[in-house]
Amino acid sequence: MSNPKVTAPGLIEMKARGEKITALTAYDYPTIRLLEQAEIDIALVGDSLGNVVLGYDTTLPVTMEEMLHHTKAVAYGADRALVVVDMPFLSYQISGEQALMNAGRFLKEGGAAAVKLEGGMEMAETVRRLVDVGIPVMGHLGMTPQSVHALGGYKLQGQTDEAVERIMQGAESLQNAGAFAIVLEMIPAHVARQVTESVDVPTIGIGAGPYCDGQVLVIHDMLGLYDKFTPKFVKQYAQLGNIAVDAIKQYAAEVKSGEFPGPEQSY
Numbered sequence: 251m252s253n254p255k256v257t258a259p260g261l262i263e264m265k266a267r268g269e270k271i272t273a274l275t276a277y278d279y280p281t282i283r284l285l286e287q288a289e290i291d292i293a294l295v296g297d298s299l300g301n302v303v304l305g306y307d308t309t310l311p312v313t314m315e316e317m318l319h320h321t322k323a324v325a326y327g328a329d330r331a332l333v334v335v336d337m338p339f340l341s342y343q344i345s346g347e348q349a350l351m352n353a354g355r356f357l358k359e360g361g362a363a364a365v366k367l368e369g370g371m372e373m374a375e376t377v378r379r380l381v382d383v384g385i386p387v388m389g390h391l392g393m394t395p396q397s398v399h400a401l402g403g404y405k406l407q408g409q410t411d412e413a414v415e416r417i418m419q420g421a422e423s424l425q426n427a428g429a430f431a432i433v434l435e436m437i438p439a440h441v442a443r444q445v446t447e448s449v450d451v452p453t454i455g456i457g458a459g460p461y462c463d464g465q466v467l468v469i470h471d472m473l474g475l476y477d478k479f480t481p482k483f484v485k486q487y488a489q490l491g492n493i494a495v496d497a498i499k500q501y502a503a504e505v506k507s508g509e510f511p512g513p514e515q516s517y
């Protein structure tokens with residue numbers, strides 16, 4: 251029998267059992283197939299695709315149509331993983347109606363099982379609105395990349411008492427609004443621990459230390475497939491970019507020399 255599907259309520263049960271949650275980004279069919287083979291719990295169609303797939307400098311230009319296009323490919327290939335999709339900048343901040351319409355498209359047209367949006371207390375009403383119609387929502391606190399300009403760059407957050415208080419209140423509001431999980435990005439480990447201990451829903455850390463209930467990384471970062479910038483907190487488990495360049499160079503050399511395809515192509 252194949253493994254049961256990961257669900258939003260199932261992730262809350264994993265936290266209650268003390269079972270760590272694994273998450274990675276996926277933006278296309280071949281990648282979700284790799285995640286499935288490795289039994290990763292959450293496949294996040296992150297708007298980081300703007301950076302690592304589309305080559306933008308920030309996530310701000312990413313559109314609904316771009317996210318939907320990639321979400322469909324991931325959803326087609328997902329068997330067990332929970333497919334969560336990032337709501338792009340300005341697809342949910344304008345009004346509750348706008349958020350509901352766009353989140354609904356990700357489930358209805360994209361085949362996702364949940365959405366993620368950035369923000370804390372100020373987003374609670376929107377989260378409640380989506381949850382009330384049956385759309386599972388993941389929150390995102392700390393370094394929220396869609397606010398990169400307001401935050402003055404990609405920097406560690408939660409470094410003052412006031413900032414910690416805001417994160418704590420954000421986590422409580424998201425939980426009360428019905429969020430099933432909260433991403434904590436680039437905050438000190440002791441702050442992530444405080445948040446994790448204060449809520450019943452799982453925290454998924456990225457650059458937030460070891461005390462979160464789960465971890466997420468951008469797959470291009472951890473596989474060495476993105477050469478523009480790698481955050482300090484990333485562990486590179488492989489350098490697939492280098493392996494690919496070597497293979498491509500060998501192919502090019504063999505084409506130039508005539509070694510490939512050889513005198514008789516086999517079909």
Ligand code: KIV
Nearest residue numbers: 275296297298433456
């Ligand atoms: O867009 C993304 O990939 C994310 C993760 C970094 C959490 O939001």
